[in-house]
Amino acid sequence: MVQFVVDVLIRAVDLALIAIGLSSVYSLIRFPNVALVQYATTGALLALGLQMAGLPLVVAAIAACALVGIIAVVLNVVVFERLLRAGSAIAMVGSLALSMVFSAIFLVTAGPRPKRFELEINPPLRFLGARLTEHQLISVGISALAIGVFALILFRTDLGRCMRATATNSVLASATGIDTRKVTNTVVFLSGVMAALGGIGLSVKGEMSAQLGLDMLLPVFAAAILGGLGNALGAAVGAVVIAAAETMVTNVNFGPLFGESVLFIPAAYATAASFLLLVVVLLIKPYGLFVSEVKRV
């Protein structure tokens, strides 16, 4: 049971980092940016490249996160601001196209074979009977901290108040003296940083491939939609729900249920489980688990 919780947390934090970014940016510019998952891969590959160039992993990770944040802002200004003038559907298709371009770049620069960070291999730690490695612990800790910092920014700072104001009513926000474009680009920067951190976290705990981002696409969207698109903290909870569903499918021995000693569901069904869950929840609560605002009639 403890192992289950640990596994869910390990999976959930990185998912949450990307999903929170997706949801926050959505709240401001009203389209889900598919390319965000590719920012995660970009972050992981950049960190790996910088580590191979001789930087310590921590420095490489910080630099990679900052770089991805900048890339996210540049793409927002150069590509998405223009596409959005034609409508959010166009912008979403554009972000899909951009994702394909990213995939091609990853294949050309990093090749098709999976890679790993250079990490010392330590024996796993034991925690109340659950196993987890030191790297997993540190990575989960950093990601959880990042989520906490983002929540603090959102609810305790002027930037956060401006963000929520712009998300609620951008016309009124500018009439109140808020530079909504600057607020949006700051959030886009943060979403890039968080996506990169999520990608690095995922790669520290497993392998990194050019597919990393696209593999995350469905669970990240499921988490963000479950949480109610545009609701940042809802996305974090959505990530936990999705991670729990996935972990359930892959890690739980269903054998005893059917009178057999061992019966695992193939890991390939993990995504299917999260989607089944998503569809069921949306049928019951079409605006996600948490509706941030009472709909006025």
Next chain:
Amino acid sequence: MIRVNKVRAGYGDGPDILQGIDLTASGGEIVTILGPNGCGKSTLLKCIAGFVRPRGGAVEMEGRDVSAVPVHEKVKNHRMGFVPQTDNVFSTLTVADNILLGARHLPVAERNERYAELMAQYPSLASKQERKASALSGGERQILSLARALISNPKVLLLDEPSAGLSPLMMHEVFAAIAEIRDRTGMCIVMVEQNAFEALGVADRAYVLSLGKVAIEGRAADLLADPAMRHLYLGGEPPAAEGKPRFAAV
């Protein structure tokens, strides 16, 4: 203070909604913009604020051409306040956050002082400071929006139908408050209104728009007294002093 010079404007590829509007407003005066639904009153106000970019002509503030200056910069550089006709509160934020957002660029001490003043002025908000704005009534939102604009002590205040949805009593209070602000601060106030009699009662000057042009302009008192104006735009006789019900055509 504000000078609108032969402004033409419209939305997207659409026709000109404003077809060459001239308007001025100075400090210490209330200028009201009247006219039938859809004649372009809100568009003119959005043009002055900067939400709609003029296609021709210019908008000046304090002697400078601000036609291309973004709204948020005008709010800071020209101390402009704007109360839109609809969606005039941040519904997901609390009443207190709504108001304080309006004073982001003030020093904390001044901000708190102004906030306390406003709370004393509008008791209906004071009792609901921690409520979400989405939980307010239409009239309370109207007051909240006014308070959000006023907390920064603006020099220029643009109001789009501040009396919409208010009870007659509340409407008189709001108009009295607006007149009081003008007298005390010398603010330049431009106010779009549907309640023409009441608006002319507090305003110094008025513009009546019709089909994207200024049809009548003049001193508010003169317009109130003008029988033609009364017949065409105000829908008959002014309300009797005893306050018997009036059914005005717009």
